[in-house]
Amino acid sequence: xxxxxxxxxxxxxxxxxxxxxxxxxxxxxxxxxxxxxxxxxxxxxxxxxxxxxxxxxxxxxxxxxxxxxxxxxxxxxxxxxxxxxxxxxxxxxxxxxxxxxxxxxxxxxxxxxxxxxxxxxxxxxxxxxxxxxxxxxxxxxxxxxxxxxxxxxxxxxxxxxxxxxxxxxxxxxxxxxxxxxxxxxxxxxxxxxxxxxxxxxxxxxxxxxxxxxxxxxxxxxxxxxxxxxxxxxxxxxxxxxxxxxxxxxxxxxxxxxxxxxxxxxxxxxxxxxxxxxxxxxxxxxxxxxxxxxxxxxxxxxxxxxxxxxxxxxxxxxxxxxxxxxxxxxxxxxxxxxxxxxxxxxxxxxxxxxxxxxxxxxxxxxxxxxxxxxxxxxxxxxxxxxxxxxxxxxxxxxxxxxxxxxxxxxxxxxxxx
Amino acid sequence: xxxxxxxxxxxxxxxxxxxxxxxxxxxxxxxxxxxxxxxxxxxxxxxxxxxxxxxxxxxxxxxxxxxxxxxxxxxxxxxxxxxxxxxxxxxxxxxxxxxxxxxxxxxxxxxxxxxxxxxxxxxxxxxxxxxxxxxxxxxxxxxxxxxxxxxxxxxxxxxxxxxxxxxxxxxxxxxxxxxxxxxxxxxxxxxxxxxxxxxxxxxxxxxxxxxxxxxxxxxxxxxxxxxxxxxxxxxxxxxxxxxxxxxxxxxxxxxxxxxxxxxxxxxxxxxxxxxxxxxxxxxxxxxxxxxxxxxxxxxxxxxxxxxxxxxxxxxxxxxxxxxxxxxxxxxxxxxxxxxxxxxxxxxxxxxxxxxxxxxxxxxxxxxxxxxxxxxxxxxxxxxxxxxxxxxxxxxxxxxxxxxxxxxxxxxxxxxx
Numbered sequence: 001x002x003x004x005x006x007x008x009x010x011x012x013x014x015x016x017x018x019x020x021x022x023x024x025x026x027x028x029x030x031x032x033x034x035x036x037x038x039x040x041x042x043x044x045x046x047x048x049x050x051x052x053x054x055x056x057x058x059x060x061x062x063x064x065x066x067x068x069x070x071x072x073x074x075x076x077x078x079x080x081x082x083x084x085x086x087x088x089x090x091x092x093x094x095x096x097x098x099x100x101x102x103x104x105x106x107x108x109x110x111x112x113x114x115x116x117x118x119x120x121x122x123x124x125x126x127x128x129x130x131x132x133x134x135x136x137x138x139x140x141x142x143x144x145x146x147x148x149x150x151x152x153x154x155x156x157x158x159x160x161x162x163x164x165x166x167x168x169x170x171x172x173x174x175x176x177x178x179x180x181x182x183x184x185x186x187x188x189x190x191x192x193x194x195x196x197x198x199x200x201x202x203x204x205x206x207x208x209x210x211x212x213x214x215x216x217x218x219x220x221x222x223x224x225x226x227x228x229x230x231x232x233x234x235x236x237x238x239x240x241x242x243x244x245x246x247x248x249x250x251x252x253x254x255x256x257x258x259x260x261x262x263x264x265x266x267x268x269x270x271x272x273x274x275x276x277x278x279x280x281x282x283x284x285x286x287x288x289x290x291x292x293x294x295x296x297x298x299x300x301x302x303x304x305x306x307x308x309x310x311x312x313x314x315x316x317x318x319x320x321x322x323x324x325x326x327x328x329x330x331x332x333x334x335x336x337x338x339x340x341x342x343x344x345x346x347x348x349x350x351x352x353x354x355x356x357x358x359x360x361x362x363x364x365x366x367x368x369x370x371x372x373x374x375x376x377x378x379x380x381x382x383x384x385x386x387x388x389x390x391x392x393x394x395x396x397x398x399x400x401x402x403x404x405x406x407x408x409x410x411x412x413x414x415x416x
Numbered sequence: 417x418x419x420x421x422x423x424x425x426x427x428x429x430x431x432x433x434x435x436x437x438x439x440x441x442x443x444x445x446x447x448x449x450x451x452x453x454x455x456x457x458x459x460x461x462x463x464x465x466x467x468x469x470x471x472x473x474x475x476x477x478x479x480x481x482x483x484x485x486x487x488x489x490x491x492x493x494x495x496x497x498x499x500x501x502x503x504x505x506x507x508x509x510x511x512x513x514x515x516x517x518x519x520x521x522x523x524x525x526x527x528x529x530x531x532x533x534x535x536x537x538x539x540x541x542x543x544x545x546x547x548x549x550x551x552x553x554x555x556x557x558x559x560x561x562x563x564x565x566x567x568x569x570x571x572x573x574x575x576x577x578x579x580x581x582x583x584x585x586x587x588x589x590x591x592x593x594x595x596x597x598x599x600x601x602x603x604x605x606x607x608x609x610x611x612x613x614x615x616x617x618x619x620x621x622x623x624x625x626x627x628x629x630x631x632x633x634x635x636x637x638x639x640x641x642x643x644x645x646x647x648x649x650x651x652x653x654x655x656x657x658x659x660x661x662x663x664x665x666x667x668x669x670x671x672x673x674x675x676x677x678x679x680x681x682x683x684x685x686x687x688x689x690x691x692x693x694x695x696x697x698x699x700x701x702x703x704x705x706x707x708x709x710x711x712x713x714x715x716x717x718x719x720x721x722x723x724x725x726x727x728x729x730x731x732x733x734x735x736x737x738x739x740x741x742x743x744x745x746x747x748x749x750x751x752x753x754x755x756x757x758x759x760x761x762x763x764x765x766x767x768x769x770x771x772x773x774x775x776x777x778x779x780x781x782x783x784x785x786x787x788x789x790x791x792x793x794x795x796x797x798x799x800x801x802x803x804x805x806x807x808x809x810x811x812x813x814x815x816x817x818x819x820x821x822x823x824x825x826x827x828x829x830x831x832x
Contacts, residue, residue, distance in 0.1 A: 016631075019448055019457070020448055020452045021450075023635070028434075028441070028463070029439065032435055036436045043464075044474070058460070061477075076636070121613050161810050217466075230432075287708055287710070287711020288723065289711070291707075292707075296816065304727055305728045306727035308723070309724070310722050311711060311722035311723075315721060319735070348734070349728075364714070364715070393554075396712065396714055398577060
């Protein structure tokens with residue numbers, strides 16, 4: 001058993017789909033972020049199947065060493081969901097129908113879904129009589145707040161936006177009221193163009209001299225490394241971590257992309273907005289992925305005009321105006337072709353800046369001269385067109401992601 | 417403690433980033449799939465931070481009730497990684513330098529990375545003397561195979577493609593040799609246009625009559641429900657599950673999309689290949705996401721020509737040929753505009769089929785007539801143009817994903 005340090009939480013996710021790999025658990029990461037921001041450390045994350053003994057054991061064991069156990073999943077209307085009767089039995093309650101939850105089910109079915117209401121939907125309003133019901137504004141399954149031997153247990157549906165709504169509206173505010181927590185402080189920066197080991201060499205003395213309670217972590221991703229300082233505990237820790245963060249920034253300054261916990265696309269978006277410039281993208285090998293990264297950001301229409309996914313050569317020629325002779329002579333994956341793609345999309349759309357990608361993502365497509373993972377990227381503005389090439393050595397999905405990250409970094413550097 | 421049933425494994429992931437939400441754990445899902453295919457059931461998944469006590473406790477507790485503990489993470493070259501010395505101490509070994517791992521580190525640095533080799537990189541070749549070293553063909557950190565009191569512990573790096581390589585080349589084949597397992601059988605189908613509760617009503621008798629050892633699970637996702645039959649144990653279970661699967665298919669036949677564990681885009685891709693037809697896409701609100709879903713699939717250039725992300729109205733007019741008067745009169749988010757987008761992209765690219773999307777994804781952009789989540793989708797072929805509308809009620813990302821799923825389903829139905 002681990003000693004408790006401060007207020008600690010465990011995240012417990014329930015569902016067979018988690019144990020056979022059919023679902024990637026994104027809820028846990030979201031919940032961990034929300035808890036950390038509230039000053040509550042997550043001690044462990046545990047996933048178990050739709051199995052009575054496994055859930056019971058996990059509730060018993062995790063409850064012993066934690067103040068809070070947050071549970072998601074296992075609350076749907078179908079019979080593979082056993083969580084609710086189990087919770088009723090675990091906390092020694094009786095099932096009753098909750099009036100508020102019942103009204104909510106009826107309203108959702110009559111107003112939003114426009115579908116007849118089944119007996120099993122009504123059942124979703126049944127809850128153990130010894131829990132506090134947490135309203136679900138976004139779905140039919142209510143949340144449940146239990147307490148037992150000094151530990152709080154909160155059960156929420158596994159549907160991400162329903163869980164997120166309950167956490168934001170109810171669970172986090174309630175937990176903050178119950179525990180006097182000083183939030184955990186994080187400071188994160190993003191570097192590019194330097195490997196994890198080299199950063200570590202450079203930061204050896206800095207890390208050794210960090211005051212007790214401040215931790216440095218290296219988070220490498222897509223050839224870029226995020227550095228994170230974390231401090232918890234005392235109220236005066238904020239000044240301390242800010243001071244260390246300034247030092248850290250000066251130690252990595254020539255590789256610093258941004259001194260915030262932003263993604264590369266968010267960084268580029270900020271730059272475009274500040275400069276009041278617009279962007280268009282011509283994608284071959286990335287197939288719409290870079291465009292998707294921008295259009296996921298709210299308000300992206302302020303700087304992102306759109307793009308062309310010129311997956312076939314015919315589209316490179318017909319829609320982007322690439323010279324067929326250039327493709328013939330140098331190939332579709334060449335700095336010559338990608339330059340014309342970038343110039344073409346910029347002129348077609350009237351954007352201030354453009355980028356273009358062309359490459360061989362695998363698993364097939366290799367030629368004598370060009371290996372899988374070979375990528376050409378171009379940047380174009382009214383002032384200049386620049387190109388660069390990369391050789392990645394991964395699988396298709398990772399090659400696409402790496403190309404996107406490096407193309408965004410190339411855009412960032414070129415728009416200056 | 418839970419009784420062991422068959423050969424059971426636990427997946428243990430290590431890293432502070434998992435507990436503060438900075439990383440979504442995709443490794444566990446991949447590993448769970450690989451283990452299940454090999455006939456090894458996953459009992460639990462546990463994630464702990466870079467904390468000596470937490471890792472030690474997890475190894476002790478999970479080892480007690482499992483045959484296999486697969487560990488990822490905590491093996492990088494930087495000092496926030498404490499896993500290796502801990503494993504050495506936990507299994508009572510001494511650190512030695514492994515010749516093969518050392519050669520691998522030197523080769524990777526000299527041939528692939530073209531970077532000078534640091535002392536801390538060489539350290540990656542150090543391993544406890546009581547493990548079997550698992551070669552890492554894709555990175556510098558070797559894997560380690562330990563055995564203690566009848567349980568196998570395998571430690572692998574957290575970098576996904578390195579872990580996947582070791583699992584495929586070494587760990588899974590070795591585990592199959594060690595345990596006489598009959599693979600778990602899964603049969604999965606995808607339905608569309610019917611809710612989880614309605615399916616459950618319809619399948620009530622079927623589910624009640626399922627033979628012991630066969631389980632039915634409902635996996636709702638983006639308004640579609642996947643149904644999965646699972647059977648484990650005896651060798652004759654295959655015929656039994658196939659028989660039940662046929663029954664299940666006939667019970668849901670008018671909602672059946674496909675009787676395989678395929679995504680909607682994989683299903684559509686198969687149909688296009690079979691029909692020998694090509695596709696092009698004009699995306700406004702989905703911003704390149706549908707294009708990305710297709711281009712992630714290997715070999716997609718055989719049927720996918722490309723598309724236009726016409727995020728701005730100017731691009732809808734200039735690149736797709738939408739009549740400005742139509743946008744003026746009906747708005748960019750209208751069945752009139754989206755019809756012209758679909759026709760436009762089909763004619764521009766010469767594709768056999770096309771789809772187009774336009775909608776309001778939020779958080780802003782609502783009008784008096786059109787709410788956030790309102791989406792128009794069009795299909796176009798030489799024979800006909802069809803449109804449909806949806807009203808989603810979620811956040812931006814989920815609205816984009818739902819639009820993509822429903823547009824793909826609309827495409828599937830229209831190409832017949």
